[in-house]
Amino acid sequence: MKPGGRTDNVKNEVVARETNEWIRATAQSFGFGEAPARYICECSAPHCPSIVTLPLAAYELARIDGRQFVICTNHENPELDYVIWQGEDFAIVQMLPGPPSRVARDSDPRISGRTAAGDLFP
Numbered sequence: 001m002k003p004g005g006r007t008d009n010v011k012n013e014v015v016a017r018e019t020n021e022w023i024r025a026t027a028q029s030f031g032f033g034e035a036p037a038r039y040i041c042e043c044s045a046p047h048c049p050s051i052v053t054l055p056l057a058a059y060e061l062a063r064i065d066g067r068q069f070v071i072c073t074n075h076e077n078p079e080l081d082y083v084i085w086q087g088e089d090f091a092i093v094q095m096l097p098g099p100p101s102r103v104a105r106d107s108d109p110r111i112s113g114r115t116a117a118g119d120l121f122p
């Protein structure tokens, strides 16, 4: 991986997704069901402090494809993402084809046996 390149920038999105998967599992274990939950923005900006609130159904829609991420509206990085759905408060983006897209797909925590972000970015 080239330091500072597009593949390096995908790290922020992959790590945020892992955190959000923990948030989702925790909300589910407490019986929050379909209620909207607060997730961290999965954009490529390092340590983006923004929170996105969305219903479980929308979150699950984003998780269908390992190349997709949930971000605050207008947080997309045109060098990495294209917007596939946009609402008032949040958007779902998909990685553009290329190495970042492969990293995103290969680190999808929903596909068993895939590599965790910690392994991809030691």
Ligand SMILES: [Zn+2]
Residues within 6 Å of the ligand: 041, 042, 043, 044, 045, 048, 049, 050, 071, 072, 075
């Ligand atoms: Zn963001």
